[in-house]
Every structure is written in structure tokens, then in C-alpha cells.
Amino acid sequence: MSFETLKVATxxxxxxIAFDRPDAGNAINAVLVxxxxxxLRSLAAENGPDGVPVTVIVLEGGRDVFCAGGDFEVVAAEGDAGDPEPLYALWQALAEGPFVTIALVRxxxxxxxxxFVAxxxxxxxxxxxxFGLSELLFGLFPACVLPFLIRRIGHQRAHFMTLxxxxxxxxDALASGLVDILCDDAEIELVRNLARLTNLGKPAIARYKTYMATCRGDPGADKAAALAANRQVFADPDVVAGIRRYVTEMKxxxxE
Incomplete structure (x- = not known):
């Protein structure tokens, strides 16, 4: 498939998936969303072109600009930013979809x-x-970004970045938790970690991320969901078969 705003290779x-609007600073518009x-919908529902389930999605931008945010050219021309729900749903799909999502940021x-990063x-x-949140300079605030950012770095740090x-x-992003790995060459670090991440099965990723989407880190409030999730995975015959194989064959x- 060919795209107007993205480069996609599986x-x-x-x-x-790479943002491909270099002349616009990889700004977000309706077509990109x-x-x-x-x-993402295709990858969640079907195997990739090689007939293999896609379990890892790598998102990247340009060398100088990862993504400049919303496209102000569109707002200036149309006087409206459009419906924010599709973009919010896209971020939810990255956060909760049945794949490991990795952002490479330069x-x-x-x-x-x-x-997107959060x-x-x-x-x-x-x-x-x-990394910056410039919205308040224009009388806006990052309402849709904040739920994802707060989940990553906490309420006060997100509040400080916004103000x-x-x-x-x-x-500083590494210290706050917005960045997980800081390195001189993101590509080398990506390859090093893919060797392990690509061994994770899609059903396991899907179950885990569905659970994590509702887990709040409160042992009392999370107890029922935690017990249900634990029982569900151990009731899966494929999981049990894998454990038995490891015990008997150490594989x-x-x-293979």
C-alpha cells in the first residue's frame, strides 16, 4: 500500500511506520490520522504481507523533527482543528493494541x-x-495528550510541562519516564531489543495490554481484575502446553 503521509514497511x-510530511514538520492532519x-486496524486484524502476525510496531519521524504536533496551516485556513476523537482513538490503539509499540525519537x-510518544x-x-507542550502559548491546552502523558510521567510532571x-x-525526559532508553544510536538499540521483543506472542501481548489498560496500581481496586486475568491465562491450553514443553524439553x- 502507498500512503500520502506515511512510509510503511513490514x-x-x-x-x-515513519511520518512522511517533512515539509510540514511531520505535522498531524486528518489524512495522517x-x-x-x-x-493499525489492518495489523490488529490480519497477518502482515509475509503471512506472519505483526507483534512489534516501530514509529519514527525525521532526524530533526519527530512530529511538530497539529497542523496549524489547516487551522489557519479552515478556522477549526476538526474532530479530536480519531486522533485520540489512534493513540489508544497504540497504547492498547495487540502489539508492542516503540517510538524512535530524534x-x-x-x-x-x-x-504519539506517550x-x-x-x-x-x-x-x-x-519534547515540549506549546499549547498554552496559543490559549490552548493539551487535553487529549495529557491522559497518555500522565500515565507515563505522573500528574505533576505533566502539569509542569504544560505550564x-x-x-x-x-x-530530562529520561529522568521523568517519558523516555525509556537514551542512546547515541536509536537504530542499534532498537535492533538489540527486537531480538527479545519479537519472541512475544500476539495473544499474550493482547491479553497483557488489555489488562494494563485498566490496572491502576491499587491492590484493592485491582484485585478482582488481577485474579480474573491470572485465571484466564492459566486456563489457556496453549499456555499450559508451552509450560509443559519447557519443563520436559527446556525449550x-x-x-523449534
Whole structure:
């Protein structure tokens, strides 16, 4: 498939999605949201072109700009930013879908670009990465970004980023929890981690992320869901068969 705003390449269990609006700073518009959503829906429902279930999605931008946020050119021309629900649903799909989502961040991630980063499961950044929420400068605030950002870095840190409107560097983002891995070469670090991540099965990822979407870290409130999830996985005959095989043959489920 060809896209107007994205570059998409799938190989085995890995799909790489790159923002491809370099002249617009990879800004988010309705076409980008629709195309990205279509890709995720396809990958969630079907195998990739190699006939293999896609279990890892890698999101990246450009060297200097990861994603500049919403497209102000559209707002200036039309006087409206459009319906925010499709973008919010896209971030939910990244956060809760049946795949491991990884953001590779180089350069600037602003506003909605931070939303994409915060929605991903794992964030790998290079020292050039910078993160900012500039919305209040224009009388806006990042209402749709904040639920995903607060989940990652906590209420006060997200509140501080919103009020200050200034960019933070990669090392500060690492300290806050917005970035998981800071390295000189994100590609090398990605390859190093893919060797393990691609061994995770799609049903296991789907169950885990569905559970994590409702887990709040409160032992009392989470008890019923935790017990139900535990019982569900041990009731799966494929899971039990994999455990038996490991006990008898010392082989992991993915090994021949």
C-alpha cells in the first residue's frame, strides 16, 4: 500500500511506520490520522504481507523533527482543528493494541508529537530529542495528550510541562519516564531489543495490554481484575502446553 503521509514497511513480525510530511514538520492532519489508523486496524486484524502476525510496531519521524504536533496551516485556513476523537482513538490503539509499540525519537516532538510518544509502550531517544507542550502559548491546552502523558510521567510532571511550555531535553525526559532508553544510536538499540521483543506472542501481548489498560496500581481496586486475568491465562491450553514443553524439553514456545 502507498500512503500520502506515511512510509510503511513490514518484515516478518515487525512493521515500521515513519511520518512522511517533512515539509510540514511531520505535522498531524486528518489524512495522517486516517492512514495511521487504517494501518493499525489492518495489523490488529490480519497477518502482515509475509503471512506472519505483526507483534512489534516501530514509529519514527525525521532526524530533526519527530512530529511538530497539529497542523496549524489547516487551522489557519479552515478556522477549526476538526474532530479530536480519531486522533485520540489512534493513540489508544497504540497504547492498547495487540502489539508492542516503540517510538524512535530524534529531534523535536511537540504537542501532539508528545502524544504519539506517550502512547507508545517503549520510547528510545537519541540525545537530539526534545519534547515540549506549546499549547498554552496559543490559549490552548493539551487535553487529549495529557491522559497518555500522565500515565507515563505522573500528574505533576505533566502539569509542569504544560505550564512551562518549553522544551525539555532527552536526559530530562529520561529522568521523568517519558523516555525509556537514551542512546547515541536509536537504530542499534532498537535492533538489540527486537531480538527479545519479537519472541512475544500476539495473544499474550493482547491479553497483557488489555489488562494494563485498566490496572491502576491499587491492590484493592485491582484485585478482582488481577485474579480474573491470572485465571484466564492459566486456563489457556496453549499456555499450559508451552509450560509443559519447557519443563520436559527446556525449550521456549518459539523454539523449534
Amino acid at each position: 518484515s516478518g513480525p515487525i512493521c515500521r 486516517a492512514e495511521f489508523t487504517a494501518v 529531534g523535536r516532538a511537540n504537542a501532539g508529537g508528545v502524544g 502512547a507508545c509502550d517503549i520510547v528510545i531517544a537519541e540525545p537530539s530529542a526534545r 512551562m511550555t518549553r522544551q525539555i531535553g532527552a536526559s 521456549f514456545p518459539w523454539e
